[in-house]
Amino acid sequence: MKNTQSDTPSIQHSARQVAIEVITNILLQQGSLSTQLARYQDDVASEHIPLLKELCFGVCRQYPKLNSIALHLLAHPFEEKDTDLYATLLLGLYQLTYMNTPDHAAVHETVEACRLLNKDWATKLMNAVLRRYQREADDIEAELESTPSVEYNQPKWLLKRFLKHWPEQFESIVDASNMHPPMCLRVNTQRVSRETYQAELQKLGIKTYLGEFSPSALYLEKAVRVTELPHFEAGFCSVQDEAAQLSAHILSPQIGEKVLDACAAPGGKTGHLLEKAERIDLTAVELESWRMEKIESNLERLxxxxxxxxxxxxxxxxxxxxxxxxxxxxxxxxxxxxxIRRNPDIKINRKPADINQLAAIQQDILANVWTTLKPGGHLLYATCSLMPEENEQQVQGFLEKHTDAEEVTLNTLSSADFELEWGVPVSHGRQLFPTLERHDGFYYCLLKKTVPINE
Ligand SMILES: C[S@@+](CC[C@H](N)C(=O)[O-])C[C@H]1O[C@@H](n2cnc3c(N)ncnc32)[C@H](O)[C@@H]1O
Incomplete structure (x- = not known):
């Protein structure tokens, strides 16, 4: 469907057709929801992009439930070559269960989608499956509701890990991970104070509430387009979660310092480091060239x-x-x-083996980048993970191998930047859990390179 020839005008498809393609690719592990949407959204008319997003985010967010219902309804799962039909079925079920689309329209469009995929043979099956769901939805849901992945709407393996690592926080992690995330702004306090910007938004009827921990965070009661935010193009604010904003506040770069942002794209934190102290000598390193462009455009705007x-x-x-x-x-x-609430495709894409693979990648980067830090310098290790293997266990392993490293306790109460203590202390560093109306889940540990005695 993607038009690859730049000299021919792109053909516009319906949001549902493009959603089928996006969900199919995600099911086939061909990239994340954000990369798929970036790739395909030009294929629909701009007024249909919100519908495309609602369909794609919705199916991913509800995937554990929808997947169980679909498998229950099908006598035989679709073969891999018919993953597009499975995506079509999930989208049909999503519309029947979670959207205002009239039922007959949802069924009709789903059946027609099989024809557009040149799989007319599946129309009868799709029609029968969806009609059965219409008749038996309550019974099916009652039958499936005691399955953990349906009850909590998360993959089973992830639930097990949340329960193992965070029994106390389990319910709240799951609840927050299933919801729509709040929109949070980072006010560029070099340009405008948070209170003044809040008042400007208020004048435009945009209601906000202050972040508790990050002095630059402002939550919007209702998400708006960035074009509606005053002076957005002039860099007065950026969209960034409050927990992510803590990085620059903790690292607190000072004028004249030589600073490295080692895994930088899309550059949210790169921009914030410069907002904290414009006259630092900042190097931003990023592996992916297409993501590099995002850092460039972010810094240009700021x-x-x-x-x-x-x-x-x-x-x-x-x-x-x-x-x-x-x-x-x-x-x-x-x-x-x-x-997960911002990247709900994790419910489909992420696999248990990923955790150890990612931990190995992180271990390498941490060890290599450490050598570029000067004695007496600080490195802030950060993840948006809730998995101890990537967080405190990673740091533990690092400290065992690097005798020139020591942990700096993140005692937030002693810093003028933070009014309240954030997250919970873990064996190394601090863990933030996602909350319903506020910040995402994040992990921080601050490390210092010791100065050799003879220096
Ligand atoms: C969690 S994201 C960083 C988000 C970023 N700090 C921000 O606030 O906008 C991790 C980034 O590291 C990049 N990356 C992964 N492996 C890398 C490597 N070996 N060297 C440099 N960058 C890497 C990824 O492409 C990705 O953009």
């Missing part, structure tokens, strides 16, 4: 500059000039289990 390098942070000889950094932000690639 009006800041950094030394942007597209490189593997592990391959020091390709990007590092040998001059040590005073401070490093290391926001490593992770399972994103603290931000």
């Amino acid at each position: 009006g800041y500059q950094a030394n942007l390098l597209c490189a593997d942070a592990n391959a020091l000889d390709t990007w590092w000039d040998g001059e040590h950094f005073d401070k490093i932000l290391l926001d490593v690639p992770c399972s994103a289990t603290g931000v």
Whole structure:
């Protein structure tokens, strides 16, 4: 469906057709929801993008439930070559269960979608399955509701891990991970105070409430388009979760310091480091060239500059000039289990084996980047994960191997930047859990490189 020839005008498809393609690709593990949407959203008319997003985010968010219902309804699961039909069925069930689409329209469009996929043979089956669901929905749901993945609407393996690691927080983690996330702004306090910006928004009828922990955080009661935010293009604010905002506040870069943002794209935290102290010597390293462009456009909008390098942070000889950094932000690639509500495709894509694989990747990056930190310098290790393997266990392993590293206790109450204590202390660092109306799940640990005695 994707139009690859730039000189021919792109053909526009219905939001439902494109949603089938996006969900099919996600089911086939061909990329994340955000990359798929970025790739396909030009294929629908702009006024239909909200419907496309609602369908795709909705199916991912409700996937454990919808998947159980679909498997219950089908006598035989679809073969892999018919994953597009399975995606079509999930979208049909989503519309019947969660959207205002009249039932007859949802069934008709789902059946017609089989024809558009040139799979006319499946129309009868699709019609029968959806009609059965219409008749028996209550009974089917009652039968399935005691299955943990249906009751909690999360993959079983993830529920087990949440329960094992966080029995006390289990219910609230699940509840927060299933909801629509709040929209949170980071006010650029170099341009405007948070209170003044809040008053400007209020004048426009946009109601907000203050973040508790990050002094730059402002939550919107109702999400709006960024184009509705005053002076957005002039860099007065950015969209960023409150927990993510803590990075720059904790690292607290000072004028003249040489700072590294080692896994930088899309550059949310890169921009924030510069908002904290514009005159730092900031290097941002990112592996993926297409994600590099996002850092560029973010910094351009904010009006800041950094030394942007597209490189593997592990391959020091390709990007590092040998001059040590005073401070490093290391926001490593992770399972994103603290931000499932923003990336609900995790419910489909993420697999148990990913956790150890990611932990191994993080271990390498942490060890390599550590060598670029000067003695006496600080490295802030960050993830948006709730998995101890990626967080405190990772740090534990690192401290065992690196005698020149010591943990700096994140005693938030002693910092002027934070009014309240955030997250909970774990064996190393602090863990934030996702909350219903406020921040996402995040993990931070601050490490200091010790100065050799003879220096
Ligand atoms: C969690 S995201 C960073 C988010 C970013 N700090 C922000 O606040 O916008 C991790 C990033 O690390 C990048 N990455 C993964 N492996 C890397 C490596 N070996 N070297 C540099 N960047 C890497 C990924 O492409 C991804 O953009």
